[in-house]
Structures are given as structure tokens and as C-alpha cells.
Amino acid sequence: MLRTMLWAAVILVVCVRGCFNAAPGPAAGVQVRADLDRAAREVDPRFLSVAVDASLVAEEKFMYMLGSPKLRTLARALTPSYLRFGGTQQDFMVFNMEKVFTQSHGYDDPQKPEDSCEKMELPPLLEERLKKQWTQQQVLLRKEDLQRKYRRVKFTEYSVDLLNSFANCTEMDLIFGLNALLRTSDNTWNSSNARSLIRYCESKQYRISWELGNEPNSYEKKAGIRVDGSQLGEDFVQLREILRKSKLYHDTGLYGPDISQPRDHRKDLLQGFLSTGSEAIDACTWHHYYVDGRTATLAEFISPEVLDSLGAKISEVLESIRLVSPGMKTWLGESSTAYGGGADGLSNAFVAGFMWLDKLGLSAKMGLDIVIRQVLIGSGTYHLVDDNLDPLPDYWLSVLHKRVVGPVVLTVDILPAPDHQNQTKKVRVYLHCANRNGGYSKGAVTLIAMNLGARPSRLSLPAELSLSTVEAFVLQSDQPGEEGLYSRSVMLNGKLLQMLDDRTLPELKGHIVPPADHLILPGFSLAFYVFTEAQAAACL
Numbered sequence: 001m002l003r004t005m006l007w008a009a010v011i012l013v014v015c016v017r018g019c020f021n022a023a024p025g026p027a028a029g030v031q032v033r034a035d036l037d038r039a040a041r042e043v044d045p046r047f048l049s050v051a052v053d054a055s056l057v058a059e060e061k062f063m064y065m066l067g068s069p070k071l072r073t074l075a076r077a078l079t080p081s082y083l084r085f086g087g088t089q090q091d092f093m094v095f096n097m098e099k100v101f102t103q104s105h106g107y108d109d110p111q112k113p114e115d116s117c118e119k120m121e122l123p124p125l126l127e128e129r130l131k132k133q134w135t136q137q138q139v140l141l142r143k144e145d146l147q148r149k150y151r152r153v154k155f156t157e158y159s160v161d162l163l164n165s166f167a168n169c170t171e172m173d174l175i176f177g178l179n180a181l182l183r184t185s186d187n188t189w190n191s192s193n194a195r196s197l198i199r200y201c202e203s204k205q206y207r208i209s210w211e212l213g214n215e216p217n218s219y220e221k222k223a224g225i226r227v228d229g230s231q232l233g234e235d236f237v238q239l240r241e242i243l244r245k246s247k248l249y250h251d252t253g254l255y256g257p258d259i260s261q262p263r264d265h266r267k268d269l270l271q272g273f274l275s276t277g278s279e280a281i282d283a284c285t286w287h288h289y290y291v292d293g294r295t296a297t298l299a300e301f302i303s304p305e306v307l308d309s310l311g312a313k314i315s316e317v318l319e320s321i322r323l324v325s326p327g328m329k330t331w332l333g334e335s336s337t338a339y340g341g342g343a344d345g346l347s348n349a350f351v352a353g354f355m356w357l358d359k360l361g362l363s364a365k366m367g368l369d370i371v372i373r374q375v376l377i378g379s380g381t382y383h384l385v386d387d388n389l390d391p392l393p394d395y396w397l398s399v400l401h402k403r404v405v406g407p408v409v410l411t412v413d414i415l416p417a418p419d420h421q422n423q424t425k426k427v428r429v430y431l432h433c434a435n436r437n438g439g440y441s442k443g444a445v446t447l448i449a450m451n452l453g454a455r456p457s458r459l460s461l462p463a464e465l466s467l468s469t470v471e472a473f474v475l476q477s478d479q480p481g482e483e484g485l486y487s488r489s490v491m492l493n494g495k496l497l498q499m500l501d502d503r504t505l506p507e508l509k510g511h512i513v514p515p516a517d518h519l520i521l522p523g524f525s526l527a528f529y530v531f532t533e534a535q536a537a538a539c540l
Contacts, residue, residue, distance in 0.1 A: 027456040027520055030427050034462055035411040036445065036536035039433075043407045044369045046173065048360060048398055049082035050075070051334060052163070053378020054089035054177060054214075055141050062137065063159045065130050065377065066166040067122030070389045070502040075170040075376060077399050077505055082209075083167050084333070084372050086177025086258070088145065088222070089153065090214050093179050095197040096154040117169035120162070135387050141379040142341060148222055157200055164206045173209065175255065176201075180213025180235060181223050189235035191242060202248045209253030211333070212239050215260050215287060217269055229272020232257055233280070236273075240280035258285045258333045261313055267320060274324040283369065284321055285333030288313060290355055293338035293347065293381070298485060301337065301351045302452045302524075304425040307358045314366045331370040332363060342382030350393045350477040351485035352382070353526050354450055357397060361430030361448050364409045373398065386488070393475070393490040396497045397526060400473055400508060404446050404528045408433035410538055412447070414459075426453035427521065433539035434530050443535040446528055454482065454523040466517040468531040471510035475526040485524060 056062045065071065075083075122130075144150060160176075167174035178197070182190040189212070201208055212235060220226045227235075236256055243249040257273045274284070288310060291300050300306050321328050337347045337355045346352060356373070363371050373394075376384050384395040412431035416424040427449065434444035445465075451457050477484030478491050490497055493511045500506055510530065513519070521527055 027458040029416070029458040029460060030424055031415040031460040032429060032447070032462060032465070033413050033415065034431055034465065035538075036464055036534060037538055038411070039538040040365070040409045040411045041367055043364050043409065045407050046080045046082050047364060047370055047407060048078070048401055049084065049370055049372045050078055050376040050384065050398075051084040051086065051372050051374050051378070052166075053087045053375045053380070054085060054093060055087060055379040056377070057093060057155045057159050058089055058141060058153050059137060060155055060159055062130060062134055063155075063162045064122055064126065065134065066162050067120055068127050068389055069121050070499070071377065071385065072117075072121075072166065072170055073499075073503050073505065074385060074389070074391055074395065075166070075172065078402055079171045081172050082175055082370060082372060083170070083172035084175045084177065084211070085163055086175070086211055086214050087334070087374070087378065088150070088214060090177040091179050091181040091219075091223070092150045092152050094152055094154050094182070095156075095193050095200070097157050097196070097200065117165070120165045120169070131387060131389070138379045145341060145379075150222060160197070160201065160206070161204070164204070164208070174207070175209045175211055175253070177211040177214060177258075178239070180216065180227070180232075181219060181225060183225060183227075187225075187227065187231065189238060191238055194239070195242060198242065198246065198249065202246055205248065208249070209255065210239065210243065210249075211255050211258060211285070212236055213256065214258050214334075216257055217259050229269040229274075230276045232269070233273045233275065233277025236277040236280040253282045254280060255283050255285050255331065255333060256281050258287060260287050261289075262286065262317055262320060267316075270317075270320050271324055274321065274328075278325040278328060283329040283331045284325070285331045286317055287334040288332055288359075289336060289339035291338045291343070293340035293343040296338045296343035296346055298346060298351060298482075301346055302354055302485070304428075304452060307355065307362075307428070310359060310362055311366065314363065314368065318367060329369045330367070331372065332359075332368055333370075333372055334374045335359060335371055336374040336382040338382065341380035344381040345486060347380075347382040348386065348392055348488060349485065350487045350490055353393050353397045353475065353490075354452060356394050357401070357448065357450055357526050358428055360401060361428070364432070365430060391497075391499065392488055396490055396492070397475060399505070400475070400492075400528055402435075403438045403508065404435055404440070404473065404530050405448065406433040406435040406446070406539075408539060410445065410536070427451055427457045427459070429459075433536065434532075440530060440532060442540050444530060444532050445534045445536045445539060446530045449521050449527045449529065451521045451523055451525050456523050457521045459519040459521055461517055461519065464536075465531050465534055467515050468533040469515055470513040470519070471530040471532055472513050472519070473508070473510045473528040473530075474522065476522060477524065482524075
């Protein structure tokens with residue numbers, strides 16, 4: 001504890017005196033170039049969205065964790081956002097209405113319209129008990145996933161009620177993932193169970209968008225069932241027809257096919273799906289992870305080459321979609337650092353922020369409309385909150401992104417200083433108009449910057465930015481050096497970030513920096529620099 005406090009004090013001094021405009025000392029240099037006159041593109045205001053993993057419903061009592069006041073407080077700070085309920089478990093879920101859970105857990109009936117968000121909150125003693133049991137449950141889910149032996153799980157209307165309450169009380173837009181592995185004898189989708197669920201949601205007037213299936217390219221491994229792309233597209237057409245006949249859902253969102261990174265037959269699956277099902281969907285979704293969670297290393301998490309691999313995948317997907325369905329909106333429907341549930345000690349540590357922030361920057365730059373983070377809560381190790389529902393570093397990074405980054409994307413790149421050619425790869429930058437909803441005026445811009453190396457970097461600014469006051473938000477580990485990359489705590493401008501209580505986030509204040517021609521980006525840091533007086537024409 002003493003070591004953490006001493007390091008926090010050191011960081012505060014370093015940041016105030018050297019992380020911004022102070023003398024650069026030994027910092028390597030890069031030159032920032034930006035086009036402030038033209039917008040490159042614009043993403044959805046819900047660009048950064050989150051998922052609740054369907055693994056919660058493997059035992060329905062864990063859905064009650066969505067009533068946690070702490071979790072709801074944390075989620076509310078991430079709006080506007082989609083809330084995706086899905087994942088591997090969704091294709092083994094069967095809806096089964098029965099009235100058993102409310103009475104046995106001591107809740108009032110959550111179906112009553114007069115129920116308020118406060119009335120649906122999880123009692124503290126039950127929350128503590130469920131959190132302890134959830135830790136044990138995750139071990140069982142991990143074993144099931146490794147063995148690829150999945151059991152069919154029944155969920156009742158109470159899971160749907162709790163999920164809807166969570167979405168409503170956090171002001172998120174719910175997307176529900178339906179089971180696509182319910183098949184008929186001729187291998188078409190059996191929609192009868194989905195129809196029952198949709199009828200129930202319609203009777204409750206729940207505002208929901210829909211998906212059908214999760215990673216259909218893996219159905220054969222998970223369930224011994226193979227579904228080709230054209231059949232999958234026809235399944236979506238069937239679902240769209242069901243929704244069109246609904247008074248409530250006739251124009252609701254439908255997204256898919258949620259395939260894994262397209263390669264080999266996955267490309268054929270995507271193109272086959274689009275050839276028959278593109279008219280049924282509102283956005284084409286695919287999933288991306290950088291590395292295998294079972295073998296991932298620290299070096300991979302801060303490797304420029306690994307981060308660059310996402311750009312190639314985005315290009316492949318966008319080209320496949322352009323050939324069949326030009327103009328189709330494209331989402332990362334599920335995404336995080338490492339597949340297989342994440343890499344423990346890395347995906348839930350400070351170092352994960354480099355992959356996450358770069359993914360957000362690159363996805364917006366290349367034309368993706370939404371990125372859904374796996375996961376806010378659920379099984380695995382790539383959470384935004386830990387098993388005690390305390391926020392991890394990527395949570396704070398996400399909240400800051402929400403507050404200071406707007407949807408308008410600008411063009412920016414960097415050039416190395418003549419004597420620091422290698423530094424360019426380790427420093428990565430993106431540029432947006434600042435978020436007007438965050439209180440920033442027209443013309444303000446936000447520079448997203450990260451330093452993958454241990455040495456600080458001197459960012460030389462273009463003239464149009466050097467004349468503006470800067471509000472700096474610099475995130476660093478609470479521990480020095482490479483060891484700090486493994487930390488599960490993070491500091492903002494030298495101050496440790498933690499909730500004040502279960503219902504209150506700390507004030508996330510930037511450090512005001514006077515106009516200057518450069519900034520100093522510390523080693524192993526993530527930063528948002530808001531140029532409040534940039535007067536960027538593209539942001540006016």
C-alpha cells in the first residue's frame with residue numbers, strides 16, 4: 001500500500017511537470033499532422049457499446065446480479081450504448097415461461113408496471129452471496145468451454161424482466177441474441193421458441209433489438225451442426241418476417257451474422273449469408289480478438305504488429321461486404337483482447353488498454369459504426385469489472401472515451417523526428433471532434449494518444465493545435481515500469497481511480513495545459529488531449 005502511495009506521488013509530480021508541456025528531457029519525438037477542415041467520417045453515438053454475456057443465464061439466479069446498484073451505476077456512465085446479451089451460451093438457451101424465481105429469491109414480481117428501478121435493486125446480502133457463487137460458477141463454465149461440451153439451458157421470463165430492467169435503468173439499448181441452433185429436420189431454423197419469447201416481450205412492451213446466433217462458423221465444433229451462409233441468410237429472412245408481423249417490433253433492429261474473424265470458409269459463409277439475408281439486417285456483425293488467451297504474452301499486448309493486424313481484418317470484411325451489399329453498415333458485434341475467455345493477468349490488467357483504445361481508434365477511422373466490448377459482466381477474464389464488480393482499468397478508459405470523444409472522425413498521422421525513426425511504431429494517435437455532450441464547445445477536438453514503449457515521447461503539434469489550451473487526461477498504471485502493465489489499478493493524472501461508494505464515481509478531471517508546440521506522452525501511457533480552442537472547421 002505504501003509503495004502504491006509513493007508511486008502515485010511520483011507520477012503526480014512527473015505528470016504535472018513533465019507529462020504535458022514541460023521540458024521533454026530524454027523523450028523521443030514524433031510530429032503530429034492533422035486535417036481539421038474535413039471530417040473523414042462519422043460513427044454512431046453509441047459507437048462504444050458493451051455486452052452482458054449469456055453465460056449468466058446458465059444458472060438463472062445469476063441474472064439477479066444485474067440488479068446490483070454498483071453495476072448499474074457503472075453501466076449508466078457508459079451511455080449512450082447498445083447492451084448486447086449474447087455469446088456462446090445463447091445458442092444453447094431455450095425460453096420456458098414459469099413463475100418460480102421471484103418468490104424463491106424474495107423479490108416482488110418484476111412484471112408489475114409500477115415497479116421502479118429502486119424496487120428492482122438487488123439486496124446487499126444476496127449480492128454478496130451471488131458474487132461468491134459466481135466465482136465458483138465461472139470455473140465450471142471455463143471447463144465446459146474448454147471441453148466444448150455445452151448443455152441446453154432453460155431461462156424464464158424473469159431473466160428477460162431483469163435484463164430489460166437493467167437496460168431501462170441504465171438507459172442502454174438492448175439487443176437480445178436468439179438461439180440459432182434450434183433446427184428442423186431439413187436444417188432450417190426452428191423459430192417456435194423465439195416466437196414465444198417475442199410474444200412475451202411484446203406483451204410487456206419491452207423495447208428490444210435482435211440477433212440470431214453467435215459465431216455460426218463454429219456450430220460444427222460446438223454442436224455437430226453445419227449451417228452454410230445461404231441457409232443462415234434465409235433464417236434471418238424468416239426472423240425478419242416474424243418481426244414485421246409484430247405491432248411492436250415491425251421496424252426494430254436486426255443484426256448479424258456475428259461470425260468470427262473471416263478466413264478460409266468463414267469468408268464464404270459471410271458472402272453466402274449476405275447473398276440471401278442482407279435485406280433482412282440493419283448492420284452486418286463480426287467478431288474480433290487479437291490473440292489466443294491460453295498462450296498470449298505481455299509482448300503481444302503492446303506489439304505494434306499485433307495491433308496493426310486488426311486493420312487488415314477490417315479491410316477484408318469491408319471488401320467482402322462491399323462486393324455483395326455495398327453501403328451496408330458494419331459492426332464489431334463482439335470484441336476484446338484475447339479469445340477463449342481472455343488471458344488472465346493480461347486481459348484484466350492495465351496493459352489491455354492498449355489493445356482496447358487502439359481498436360476503438362482504428363475501427364472508427366476505417367469505417368465501423370459500432371464496437372461492442374466483450375464483456376461488462378460474464379464469464380472469462382476480459383471484463384470491464386472484476387468479480388467484486390469493481391471497475392478495472394479498461395472501464396475507466398471506456399468512460400473517458402465516452403465523455404471526451406465525439407462521433408466525428410478526423411484525419412491524423414505522425415511522422416518521426418529524424419533521429420527517432422523507431423518511435424513512430426510505439427506511438428499511436430487518432431483524432432475526433434470533442435464530445436459536445438461532454439460540455440465541449442464547437443470546434444474542440446480530442447487527440448487520442450498511446451505510448452507502447454517505456455520511454456516518454458515528445459508530440460510536436462501542428463500550428464492550429466499549438467495555439468489551443470489543452471485539457472489532458474493521462475492514464476498510467478499505479479506501479480512503475482513494465483511491472484505496472486500487470487496492475488489492475490489505474491491513475492488519471494497521478495490520482496488513483498476508484499469509486500467513492502457503490503453509487504458514486506469519482507470526478508474525472510482533466511489537467512489544464514497552456515498552449516504550446518508539443519506535449520510529452522509518458523511511457524506506457526494512454527491519453528486523451530482535448531484542444532478546447534482548436535476551432536476546427538470540421539467540428540463547427
